[in-house]
Structures are given as C-alpha cells and as structure tokens.
Amino acid sequence: MGQAARLLTPLADAIGRYVLRAEKVHGDDTPIRVLGGKGGKARTGRLWVYVRDDRPSGDKAAPAVWFQYSGNRQGEHPAKHLKHFRGVLQADAFAGYNQLYEDGRIVEAACWSHARRKMWDIHERQHKLPGTLAHQALQRIGKVFKVEAELSGRSALRRRRVRRLRTRPVLDELKVWLNATLAQISAKSPMALAIGYSLSNWTALTRFVGDGRIEAHNNAAERALRGVAIGRKNYLHLGSDVGGQSAAVIYTLLGTAKLSGINPQLYLRHVLERIADHPSNRIDELLPWVVAPQLRPAWQEELAKAA
Numbered sequence: 467m468g469q470a471a472r473l474l475t476p477l478a479d480a481i482g483r484y485v486l487r488a489e490k491v492h493g494d495d496t497p498i499r500v501l502g503g504k505g506g507k508a509r510t511g512r513l514w515v516y517v518r519d520d521r522p523s524g525d526k527a528a529p530a531v532w533f534q535y536s537g538n539r540q541g542e543h544p545a546k547h548l549k550h551f552r553g554v555l556q557a558d559a560f561a562g563y564n565q566l567y568e569d570g571r572i573v574e575a576a577c578w579s580h581a582r583r584k585m586w587d588i589h590e591r592q593h594k595l596p597g598t599l600a601h602q603a604l605q606r607i608g609k610v611f612k613v614e615a616e617l618s619g620r621s622a623l624r625r626r627r628v629r630r631l632r633t634r635p636v637l638d639e640l641k642v643w644l645n646a647t648l649a650q651i652s653a654k655s656p657m658a659l660a661i662g663y664s665l666s667n668w669t670a671l672t673r674f675v676g677d678g679r680i681e682a683h684n685n686a687a688e689r690a691l692r693g694v695a696i697g698r699k700n701y702l703h704l705g706s707d708v709g710g711q712s713a714a715v716i717y718t719l720l721g722t723a724k725l726s727g728i729n730p731q732l733y734l735r736h737v738l739e740r741i742a743d744h745p746s747n748r749i750d751e752l753l754p755w756v757v758a759p760q761l762r763p764a765w766q767e768e769l770a771k772a773a
Contacts, residue, residue: 470734471712473741478718480749482532488518490554490575490679493563494687495539496694499703500710508703511710512539513694513717514547517686519725523679524621528755531690531721535710541565548572554677556684559667575677576670577684582607584660591656599647599657606643609636614682622678629675637672641665690721719754726754729765736761 485491495514503509514536519529536543541562548555548566556575557563566572585607588600595601613633617625648661664671674680694717704710723733737752744752751757 467716468708468712470738471715473738474715474719476746476749477737477741477752478532478715480753481530481718481722482516482534484753485516485518485530485532486548486551488520488527488553490518490520490556491548491551492517492519492681492684492687492690493544493548493555493557494684494691495560496691497539498694498698498710498713500537500705500707501703502706509537510539511704511707512536512543513691513710513714514543515687515690515717515721516547517690519686520679522618522681523625524619525679528753529722529725530755531718531725533714533717533721535707535714537707537710554673554680556681557687558684559663559670573673574670575673575680576667577682578607578610578671579683579685579688581660581664581667581671582611584663588656588660599651600660603644603647603660606636606640610640610682625678626676629678634675637675641668693717693720693724723754726758728754728758728761729768732761732765732768733757 493514493516495512497510498513499508500511501508512535514534516532516534517529518527518531520527521529534543534547539562541564544563545565552571554573554575555563555566556577558577558580563574567574582604585600585603589598589604592598592600610633613628613636617628620628644661644665648658648665651658674682704713719734719737720730723730726733733754736757741752
C-alpha cells in the first residue's frame with residue numbers, strides 16, 4: 467500500500483488542486499487511531515476531507531474529493547490545506563476553522579444537518595414523543611430541507627430566488643421561536659445548548675439563502691467520510707504517520723472514483739498499470755472523471771457477468 471501510494475501521490479495532488487479551484491468546498495474531519503504514541507500506545511490522528519461537488523446547483527464540473535492526514539486536530543492543518551483557496555467553505559462550527567475566515571478570503575457556510583442532529587439527539591432521549599420542544603424544532607427545520615429537496619439540481623440563480631421567497635420566512639420564524647423558547651428554559655439544559663448552537667452560528671447557517679451555490683447542509687463531506695468509518699472497523703488503526711499520508715492518497719482516489727461513477731478497484735488497477743511510465747506533465751489524463759468513459763463499459767460488463 468505504501469509503494470502504491472507513493473506512485474499515486476502525483477495523481478492525488480492533481481485532484482487536490484482541482485478541488486481547491488472550486489468556488490465552494492465542503493470540509494470535515496474524522497478521528498483515526500495511529501500507532502506510535504507514548505509507550506507504544508495508539509494515539510488519535512485525523513483525516514481531513516475536502517469535497518468539490520456543485521451538481522446540486524446545476525454545475526456540470528466533475529465532483530471530486532481530496533483527503534489529507536494530520537497527527538492531531540489543530541487548526542493549523544486546515545489553514546495549511548486551504549492556504550491557496552479562495553471561496554466558500556461549508557463545514558461545521560469547529561473552532562479550528564475560525565482563523566480561515568478572519569481576512570475574508572474564505573467565507574463560512576454552516577450546516578443545518580449538524581444543527582438538526584443536536585435536536586434529534588434530544589428527541590431520541592425523549593423517546594421521540596410528539597409535541598416536545600425538540601420535536602417542534604425538528605418540524606420547523608424540516609421545512610427548510612423540504613424546499614432544498616425540491617431545488618436539487620436547479621441552477622444557482624433559481625435556488626436563490628426560491629429560497630428568498632420560501633425559505634427566508636421559515637428561517638425568520640424559526641429564529642423568533644428559538645429566542646422565545648430559550649427565554650423559557652434552563653440555560654444549562656440540553657435544549658438550551660442546542661438552541662445556542664444554532665443562534666450563535668446563525669449568520670453562517672443562513673448564508674445559503676442569498677447564494678444559490680451554497681448548500682443548506684454539509685452532507686457531501688459527511689458522505690465522503692463513510693468509507694473511512696467502515697475501514698476503521700476492519701483495519702482498526704494506521705501503522706504510523708507515514709501510513710496516514712498513504713491512506714489520504716488512497717482515499718482520495720477511491721472517493722473520487724466513486725463520485726465519477728466508476729468501480730474504484732477497476733480504476734486503481736487501470737492507473738497502477740500506467741502511472742509508473744506516464745509523463746508527469748500529463749498526469750491529468752489519468753484523473754477519474756477523464757478515464758471514466760472508457761472504464762464504465764468494462765464495469766458494466768463485469769456486473770453483467772456477476773449477475
């Protein structure tokens with residue numbers, strides 16, 4: 467795997483450059499166990515993910531995902547990853563991102579799925595009883611997601627127009643309700659903390675209303691991390707920080723191949739057979755969405771044989 471990752475690093479780097487040329491990227495991170503801690507114990511590293519996928523706003527550019535590894539979760543890492551990026555970063559309210567927004571080069575857009583999840587956790591603990599404050603909050607937030615489902619794939623201009631007409635009144639009413647509810651409950655209650663999260667991030671949470679390129683949620687990044695979550699249950703840990711770098715390369719190619727609609731294993735076989743002798747100044751010829759047209763028929767043939 468290490469040798470394969472070294473061969474494939476130029477290709478993963480090319481995908482990273484492509485991702486960061488977008489006007490908006492989705493960002494997230496996830497913990498991963500790494501050997502090499504004090505006394506030979508495992509420690510916690512991070513895999514960071516950045517996704518370019520504007521298909522929901524009608525953009526035809528190929529979607530792609532770029533992974534990076536770090537030995538900890540300090541804010542210096544996303545600052546390094548995004549030092550050449552200018553645009554919108556859609557992410558959760560992780561304090562490590564805050565320095566990215568200070569000079570205005572990167573604009574913050576938050577995630578309603580994240581805000582909703584805090585309410586859902588309370589709703590579950592209350593046995594999903596109807597009529598509770600958490601249930602009321604979920605119903606109100608659900609109206610936002612209903613509009614978004616109808617707008618998927620529409621142009622950015624269309625999305626902005628509809629959101630201003632239908633979503634903005636819902637959010638205005640929701641904010642009034644959140645403030646009124648907050649004044650009636652204990653400041654230390656789980657519901658107060660969940661409401662506080664939404665209100666303290668309100669500007670970033672509602673930025674999507676005025677910009678059709680932005681999503682109401684960060685689901686693209688969360689989907690990209692599902693493969694890592696499955697992998698952790700199987701390989702349990704990374705062998706070292708070097709292994710973390712290799713994992714980031716491999717996950718970049720696997721994730722982007724999936725987004726390109728091709729079999730990841732078939733894609734890896736295709737590029738590993740060619741990349742050692744491939745000119746470095748023509749590395750873009752091996753990008754997943756470039757080779758997808760010639761690989762899709764082979765994958766469909768394999769699926770037909772398996773059936």
